[in-house]
Amino acid sequence: MGKKKTPAINSSSTADIAFLLLCYFLMTTTMGSQNGLSRRLPPMPDPNQKLEDQKVNRRNIIVVKINSADRLLAGSEPMDISQLKDKVKEFLTNPLDDPNLPEKTMTDIEGFGQYPVSKGVISLQNDRGTSYQAYIAVQNELVKAVNEIRDDFALKNYGKPFLTLNEEQQEITKKAIPQNISEAEPKDVTKK
Numbered sequence: 001m002g003k004k005k006t007p008a009i010n011s012s013s014t015a016d017i018a019f020l021l022l023c024y025f026l027m028t029t030t031m032g033s034q035n036g037l038s039r040r041l042p043p044m045p046d047p048n049q050k051l052e053d054q055k056v057n058r059r060n061i062i063v064v065k066i067n068s069a070d071r072l073l074a075g076s077e078p079m080d081i082s083q084l085k086d087k088v089k090e091f092l093t094n095p096l097d098d099p100n101l102p103e104k105t106m107t108d109i110e111g112f113g114q115y116p117v118s119k120g121v122i123s124l125q126n127d128r129g130t131s132y133q134a135y136i137a138v139q140n141e142l143v144k145a146v147n148e149i150r151d152d153f154a155l156k157n158y159g160k161p162f163l164t165l166n167e168e169q170q171e172i173t174k175k176a177i178p179q180n181i182s183e184a185e186p187k188d189v190t191k192k
Contacts, residue, residue: 060102060119062091066138068129081137088145092120092177112157112172125184146179153177 064084065073072079074087094101102120109115122142126135147162150173154162158169165173 057103057119059100061121061123062088063123063125064088064138064142066124066126066130066134068127070131070134072134072138081134081141084138084141085145085148088122088142089149091122092118092145092149094118094120107175109172109175111168112176115176117176117178121180121182123182123184126186128186130186142181143179146177146181150174150177 062075063073067073072081072084074084075091077087079087091101094104097104102118104116104118106114107117109117124138124142126138150162153176154160154165154169154173157173158165162170162173
């Protein structure tokens with residue numbers, strides 16, 4: 001009797017099937033894309049504007065610093081992140097017209113009329129060693145402060161929150177309550 005042949009599986013098309021499956025998964029899967037922070041850059045200054053007109057009055061700037069230990073300093077006061085939103089809201093609204101807080105200029109907003117717009121600017125500086133978590137948390141608090149002021153304006157003038165306003169009303173609200181956040185290049189803020 002001769003040797004029995006062991007039956008084998010025909011694998012000639014296995015490579016083709018694997019290739020087709022690979023192509024299928026590459027075409028149907030979504031790759032994780034890197035999403036950045038959505039920020040609108042300030043407009044370019046008018047080239048005809050004089051240089052001295054571009055300077056910002058010291059009282060109109062609040063400097064928010066985060067050091068490498070993720071400690072926060074707003075203005076000249078060390079604070080917890082939970083206090084930052086209220087500090088920024090008070091700074092931007094200047095409810096008592098404090099001479100140390102930002103000045104307001106009466107601005108004619110198309111579709112609304114005259115409104116005192118704050119000249120307040122938030123300058124954010126962070127250390128190279130600042131954690132992303134602390135940086136994003138501070139960013140969120142700054143944006144949350146501006147959004148709450150916009151909500152207050154929208155409720156007072158339109159009777160509904162900012163996000164439920166129509167496009168024209170949102171533009172008016174953005175002009176009345178601008179979001180001026182300046183981000184400085186990261187540096188070592190712990191060294192003086």
